[in-house]
Amino acid sequence: MTQNVKKKVKELLESGKIKGFLGLCQKNGHIGPHLFCDPDDLESMVLGDEERPGDSRYPLNKLLIHIARSYPDETFGVLVRGCDERGLKTLYTWNQLNPDKVIPVGVACPQELADACECLRPYPEEFVEGERAEERSSASVTKISGLDVKDRFTSWMKEFARCIKCYGCRDICPMCFCNECSLEAEELIHTGELPPEIPIFHLVRAVHMAGRCIDCGLCNEVCPADIPLRTLYKKVADIIDEEFNYRPGYSEGKSPLNILGSAAEE
C-alpha cells in the first residue's frame, strides 16, 4: 500500500519541487531510511511494515536535519506519520528545520499501531495513504500512576538499574539536537560506570525532554534494557500539559519551558 506515496513522490521529484525524498526502502534484506532522488527509481519504497504495522519506524526527521545542514538551500520531501509531523512542527519552532524547505508526505497509522503507541493523534493533518485510526490515551501511564509513591519509585529504580548507558535514547531521538548534552556533563553524572547514576541519568533526560518530546516512542524501541521510557516521557508531557496547557507538536508555538530549552539549545 505504498502506491499513493510513490505517486506523490514521483510528482514532487519530476516537477523539481524537491531535491530528494527521505523515506524507507527495502534493501539488502533490511528496511531502512533512504533518500530517493530519481523519480523512476521508487520500486524499493516501503512504509516500514515488516510483520506488524510501523515495525520499522526510523527517525527520518533527525536524518533530514543532517542533510539539511549541508544543503540548506534545497527542499526535501519526507515521509511523516502523526508523530513525525508533531516532530517537524516542533523542530520548526526550534529553528532546526526550515518549513519552507520541507514537504511532508503523510501516512495515517493503522489502528494496531495507534493502539500499541497509545497515540493521541495517529495521523498527520494531511495524508495520502491509510485511514484515520482512533486516538488512544495512555493506559500505561494510568497504570503506573495507580501505584503509590513508594512503589512507583521502586519500580522505576528497578527499570533504570538495567541501563547500559548506550545513549541510544538520546541518539535516536528526533528532538535531541543540542550540541552539548547534559547527560555527558561530568559534574552532573559520573562517567564510566554501569549502570549510570540512577535515577539522575534518566531524570535529567526526562526533564530535558519536557516540552520537547513529541511521543514517537523511538527511544523506547531503541533501549537495549527495555526500559519503558515512553511511559516516563508521556507522564512528563501530561504534567506539562496540566500546568501550562502545552503539548509539543499539538499546541502552537514554542514550549513555555524555553528558558530551560534555550539554554539546552546552545
Add this chain to the structure above:
Amino acid sequence: MTNSIAEVEDAECIFVIGSNTTSSHPLVATRIFRAKEKGAKLIVADPREVHIAKLADLHVQHNLGTDVALLNGIMHVILERNWHDRSFIEERTEGFDDFKRVIDRYPPDKVAEITGVSPEDILRIAEYYASAGTASILYCMGITQHTTGVDNVKSLANLAMLTGNVGKESTGVNPLRGQNNVQGACDMGGLPNVYPGYQPVNMLDSQKKFESAWNATLSDRVGLTIPDMLSGLMDGSLKALYVIGENPLMSDPDSHHVEKALKGAELLVVQDIFMTPTAELAHVVLPGASFAEKDGTFTNTERRVLRVRKAIEPVGESRTDWEIIQDISNRLGYAMDYDGPEEIMKEIAAVTPSYGGISYDRLEGPGLQWPCPDPEHPGTKFLHKDGFARGKGLFHAIEYQEPAEVVDEEYPLWMTTGRVHVHYHTGTMTRNSPSLHAEMPEGYLEMNHRDAARLGICQGDLVSVTSRRGTINVKTQITERVREGVVFMPFHFVESSANVLTNPAYDPVVKIPEYKVCAVRVEKAA
C-alpha cells in the same frame, strides 16, 4: 554458541559465569533482561560485582581461578539430591562413572573452603540450575583465560550434560566470543592446526583436498600458536612475523617479554588501521582498511554469517586487507586473482563443508547460521540436536588445580583483568572515538576500600602496581566491586597497560594465557 542469542530470552534459568555481559556483550544482556522479565532465575558467578551481577537473583564471588572447584561442588549437590537427568545421561553420554568418582570428592564444605562461596549458595545454584526446564550457560573470558581454561569449559559441559541441558532450545553451553569475528577467524582456518572448517592439517585427506583446491604443496606439520611464535622469535627459530590487525605488544601477557621477542624479528610486518605500539617496532607498516571501507562477512558468536558492506572508499592511500595479501602473494609467485570478496566467499563455500551453502545472495537480511552445508539448507539455530558430533557426549573427570601464580608475601594481592563498556581490546579504535574517549579517558585500578585503607591509598591516588614481570602506574578507584585481596584492571590503556603485569602461563592444550589471575603488589606511587 551452541544455541542462538534470541533463545536466551526463553531460558528458565541463566547461569552467567566469567562474563561481564552488559559491558562486553550488551545485546546478549538484553536477552537476559527479557528472560528475567519472563520469570527466569539469573545466577552470576564472578569475582567482581559486575553490572549483571547486581541484577541477579544470586551472585557469588568465587576466588580467582576456582571455577572447576565451584562447578564440581554444584554437580556434587545435584548428584547427591538426585536432580540429574538419568535418561539423558544413559542415552546420550558416556564416562559418567569416572566423572562421578571425582565429583564425589567435592562436597560443599570443602568447595566453600577453596572458593569462598558458602555451601548454602552452592546449594541454591544447584537448585536453580537443575530444577529449571531449560537452563542456559553463558560464559566468556572469565572462564577461558586461565591455565585451566579447557578444564573450566569441560566442567561447564559436564554440568549441562548432567542435567540434560544440551541440544534443546534455550539451553546449552554458550561461549560469548570476545571479538566480533573470532568465530569467523577460527572457521576460516586462522589456526595453526586446521584448514577452513576445522579440517586438520595433519590428516592426509584434508591435506590432499586443499592441495588440489589450491594447486600447491602443503605442509602437514602443525604450525605454531602465537605464544610459540613469540618464543620462536626469542630463540631465533622464527625470523619473520607478519601481523595483521593485531597488537600483541599490548594484548599478549607479559609485554616486556613480547617486546623483546618482536625486536628479535628479522622482518616484522604490521598491517593495521592505526599506529600501534606493535607497529612502532615494525620494519614495514601497511595501512589496511576499516570495516566501513570494504565488503565481506563476519560470523558472530551464534555462528551467524553476516554481511559487511562498503560505505566509503578506504581513507587516504589505505587499501583493503585482501588486496594487500593478494598483491604480496603475486609477488611471491603464488598467483591470486580475485575480483572481490564475493569471489573469495565462493571458494570458501567450496572447500568448507559447514559454509557450503553460503553465498552473498543468501546473506541478505538476517544472514545464515552455520552449519549450512548446501544451498537449500536453512542454517542451524542450535547444535547437537540429534546427538554430539563424536556420537555420545563425554563426561570429563576434572580435578581442581590452583592458578599458575598464587599470592605470597611479596605479591599479596590477586589481580584480574577485563573490559569496560566503552572500550574494546587494546583501545586502538575506541580511544580514537571522541565520544567513547570522553566517557572513560584513562585506565584505573579497582581496589576494595579495606585494602586501600590498609595501604593508605585514597580515591584517585596514583599507585604503582608490580608483578613478577613489571611495574605500571595507574590511578586507583576504590570500590566494593571487588572483594578484599583482589584488584582489577581493564587492559585497553597503553599508558597503564595491564598486560605488562599479566602472567604468560598458558593452558597446556589451547595455549590461552592466564590473563585472569596473577599476583601483584600495590604501593602509593612516589
Add this chain to the structure above:
Amino acid sequence: MDYRTVPTTCTYCGCGCNFFLEVLDGRIIGTIPSKSGPANQGKLCIKGWHVHQFVQSPERLTRPLLRKNGNLSEVSWDEALDYTASRLKEITSAHGSDSAGFFASAKLTNEENYLIQKFARAAVGTNNVDHCARL
C-alpha cells in the same frame, strides 16, 4: 549530493549487531541501528552507536611506512610491497618456510582471514598462522 544509508555489521563485539552507516558525500556522519538485525532488533550499545567515529579519525594510517635508517618513513605501495615480498622470500629460502609466522585477526572479515591462511599455507608453505582467539 550523495546521501546513502549502508546496511552493515558492527566491528566490535561478537553480538553481530546490524546498522546502517549514514554517508553524506563520502563521509560517514552517523550510525542507525537496523530494526531487522536479528541480534540487535534496532538496538545498539555505546560502542556501536559511535562506531563511525574512529573510521575517519585523523590518526588513521594512510600511507605505507618502511624503516629506513632506523626510522619509519612514508613510501609508495610498490616499494613497501616489493620490500615485504622480497624479504619474505629471502628469509624463507634461507631458513625454510617455517621461519615465517602470520597473525590473522578476529577484526578482519572471513574472506580476509581465509586469504591470510591460504597465503601462509599455499604461498609461503607454513602452518604458522594463528590469531588472538584466546583474548
